Each structure stands twice: as C-alpha cells, then as structure tokens.
Amino acid sequence: MQKKVLNKFLDNHKTKKNIYLLLFLLLLIIIVEYILSSALNRDDQLDDKIANHYLTDFTMTETNKKGEISWILDGKRLEKFPNSERSEVVSPSMKILSENDGYWIVTAKKALDPDSLFESVYLYGDVQFTKHDGLGSIEMDITTQSAVIYPKEEKVETDKFGVIKTPDSKTSGVGIIADIDNGYVKILSKAKRLSFDEDKVGQIQGDKLVYNMESKTWKVLKKSSNDALKIKERVKTILKTRTKK
Numbered sequence: 001m002q003k004k005v006l007n008k009f010l011d012n013h014k015t016k017k018n019i020y021l022l023l024f025l026l027l028l029i030i031i032v033e034y035i036l037s038s039a040l041n042r043d044d045q046l047d048d049k050i051a052n053h054y055l056t057d058f059t060m061t062e063t064n065k066k067g068e069i070s071w072i073l074d075g076k077r078l079e080k081f082p083n084s085e086r087s088e089v090v091s092p093s094m095k096i097l098s099e100n101d102g103y104w105i106v107t108a109k110k111a112l113d114p115d116s117l118f119e120s121v122y123l124y125g126d127v128q129f130t131k132h133d134g135l136g137s138i139e140m141d142i143t144t145q146s147a148v149i150y151p152k153e154e155k156v157e158t159d160k161f162g163v164i165k166t167p168d169s170k171t172s173g174v175g176i177i178a179d180i181d182n183g184y185v186k187i188l189s190k191a192k193r194l195s196f197d198e199d200k201v202g203q204i205q206g207d208k209l210v211y212n213m214e215s216k217t218w219k220v221l222k223k224s225s226n227d228a229l230k231i232k233e234r235v236k237t238i239l240k241t242r243t244k245k
Contacts, residue, residue, distance in 0.1 A: 051079035071096045071151050086241040087116040096151050098180060102133040106149060114241040121149050122238045129156055141165040142178060148234060154180035159231045169195040171209065175228045185211040188228045193218055
C-alpha cells in the first residue's frame with residue numbers, strides 16, 4: 001500500500017515537472033519572439049538617411065571567374081542604411097585593372113552604390129579618373145563633379161562639364177562617356193580641344209568629339225544621339241535609392 005502511494009506521488013511529481021518545463025519553454029519562445037519583433041520594428045522606425053552599419057578605413061577586392069583581381073576599393077568609411085540595399089563610401093579610391101592593358105585610378109569625395117553590388121556606382125565631389133598604361137605612365141586624366149562608373153564594363157559616364165587631359169592635349173565639354181573596353185572617349189556637347197606640339201598649338205571645336213584610344217586621335221562627331229538624356233535618367237534612378245519608399 002505504501003509502495004503504491006509512493007509511486008503515485010512520484011508520477012504526480014513527474015507530471016508537474018513536465019508541465020513546468022513546457023511552461024518554461026513556452027515562455028522562452030514568447031520572449032524570443034518579442035525580442036525579434038521589437039528589433040524588426042526598431043529597424044522600420046530608423047531614419048533611412050542615417051547609417052546603422054559601417055566600416056572605417058576599409059579595403060574591398062573583387063575577383064573575376066578566373067580568380068584574378070578586377071578591382072580594389074579603399075575608403076575612409078563604408079556605410080549601410082536601414083530599409084535599403086544601398087551603400088555609401090566616404091573618400092573612395094578604386095583601382096580598376098583593365099582586361100586589355102594598364103589600370104584606372106578613380107577617386108571622389110563620396111560614392112553611392114544603389115544595390116551594394118558595385119556594378120554601377122555614382123561618384124560626386126572632385127571626381128577624377130586617371131588611366132595608366134602597363135608601365136604606370138598616365139595616358140589620360142578625366143575630371144568632373146559627378147559621374148557614374150561601371151567597373152565590370154570599364155565604363156564611365158557623366159552629363160556634367162568635364163576636362164580630359166592626354167600627354168599632348170586638353171579637351172573639355174559637357175557630357176562625357178569613357179568606354180575603355182571599346183577603346184573610345186566621347187564628349188557629348190560644347191566640345192573644345194587644345195593640342196600641344198613642340199612648335200604649335202592646335203584647336204578643334206565642335207558640338208561633339210570622340211577620342212580613339214588606340215590611334216590616340218580626336219575627331220568631330222557629327223552623328224546626333226540622346227546619350228546625355230540616357231545618362232541623366234540613369235543618375236536619377238540611382239539617386240532614387242536615397243528616397244524611402
């Protein structure tokens with residue numbers, strides 16, 4: 001009889017213990033869900049113009065399918081923003097290795113990448129693109145106030161005023177497309193070129209000019225295009241990522 005009472009007591013004790021354990025687990029789940037929900041709500045309430053994650057004095061390296069370096073990006077600060085895929089870089093300096101020959105050095109005050117994939121990057125503030133040959137000599141230097149760069153395509157474009165310097169010339173105009181992969185630089189409007197030889201100074205003016213990077217020659221481009229309008233639209237699309245949807 002005493003044994004039965006003892007067994008019954010132990011069974012009741014185990015049942016209560018299991019109930020307490022289940023209640024504890026249920027309470028733990030509720031607490032975890034509350035914490036996660038609160039964290040998500042806080043993210044939704046964060047100002048999407050203020051970075052919530054960042055790196056300082058960073059270096060990023062991109063490689064191609066062969067494992068070869070495509071570009072190297074250095075900067076003082078890499079910022080990520082809540083409720084957005086975009087990244088912004090303070091004092092970016094990018095070295096893009098050309099598939100053909102040489103490399104580009106790209107610098108600016110700030111950069112905006114709309115999707116953090118670094119496939120199209122909007123640069124602004126003292127933007128400079130310097131093309132070096134395989135030996136490190138400067139072949140071309142482009143300066144402007146803002147531009148979009150496509151590292152994989154080795155392409156740069158701007159709808160702003162810019163200046164292009166080569167060892168023997170200085171060319172300016174409004175709107176520039178530098179397509180390194182296809183070997184040309186195009187000025188879209190108000191183009192003016194000064195060339196410097198040992199004995200004389202030459203000048204070319206035209207609405208549009210194009211520079212052949214292989215022959216290192218400029219010529220007037222008469223064919224009309226809507227390149228400038230397309231660049232403006234692409235810039236607008238990138239800048240929209242700063243606006244909260």
